[in-house]
Amino acid sequence: SYELTQPPSVSVSPGQTATITCSGDNLGNKYASWYQQKPGQSPVVVIYEDIRRPSGIPERFSGSNSGNTATLAISGTQAMDEADYYCQAWDSNTWVFGGGTKLTVL
Amino acid sequence: QVQLVQSGSELKKPGASVKVSCKTSGYIFTTFALNWVRQAPGQGLEWMGWINTNTGNPTYAQGFTGRFVFSLDTSVSTAYLQISSLKAEDTAVYYCARAVGAIPRWYFDVWGPGTLVSVSS
Numbered sequence: 001s002y003e004l005t006q007p008p009s010v011s012v013s014p015g016q017t018a019t020i021t022c023s024g025d026n027l028g029n030k031y032a033s034w035y036q037q038k039p040g041q042s043p044v045v046v047i048y049e050d051i052r053r054p055s056g057i058p059e060r061f062s063g064s065n066s067g068n069t070a071t072l073a074i075s076g077t078q079a080m081d082e083a084d085y086y087c088q089a090w091d092s093n094t095w096v097f098g099g100g101t102k103l104t105v106l
Numbered sequence: 107q108v109q110l111v112q113s114g115s116e117l118k119k120p121g122a123s124v125k126v127s128c129k130t131s132g133y134i135f136t137t138f139a140l141n142w143v144r145q146a147p148g149q150g151l152e153w154m155g156w157i158n159t160n161t162g163n164p165t166y167a168q169g170f171t172g173r174f175v176f177s178l179d180t181s182v183s184t185a186y187l188q189i190s191s192l193k194a195e196d197t198a199v200y201y202c203a204r205a206v207g208a209i210p211r212w213y214f215d216v217w218g219p220g221t222l223v224s225v226s227s
Contacts (some may be wrong), residue, residue: 001168033213035151042201042220043151048213086151090210094167095141095153 002091004098011104018074020101022087025068032070033088034063036081037100043086047072079105108132110202110218117224123190126221128202135183136160139205141214142176142187146198156205157185192225199223 005023012018022032032050035043045054047063050070060075070089074081082105087098113127128140142154155166157176164176175188189196200221203214 042217
């Protein structure tokens, strides 16, 4: 079955750029989405179709997808961005989530 | 606005059954698929499957066949997740989530608040 691999944790200083990766076989030929989940809350989509940002999501969130890796970048990271982030892709009629990355803003 | 409202927390004994509801509003129910996602305590998101709200046809992910049943009541724009023969390892928060867009571009744009199902003797 298809697997998506994320680093368990990423740390970033306020104002810097946070980068979270998601690796999967030939992921660049699929569409990746990214979800933000804060403690006790439901996930919220921050990026879909690799690069698209839903209305209401700040411009500092951006995405890319090429080769075997999709990337979520958060520029000018703020304390409110501290959360768990999950990548997602559709493969062989199945949704697959990455294991999640805990973003810490130090 | 689009809303998914789920039923409240449940505490069940092993071997019992539970039925979680996901009531939708703010859009035409049969237009978008509904998915179910499990999140065990302290763990990540796990896709359980989805139901075609137009045909009622369910699709179950690997590991969620047999004891798990997705159903609909289109008259009240509600989807259901029933779990039978509950086990301690079924303890989790269960989310419903709407999928929008055309396959394979689709994604989950709205999520319910989640329903905590606790299984303990």
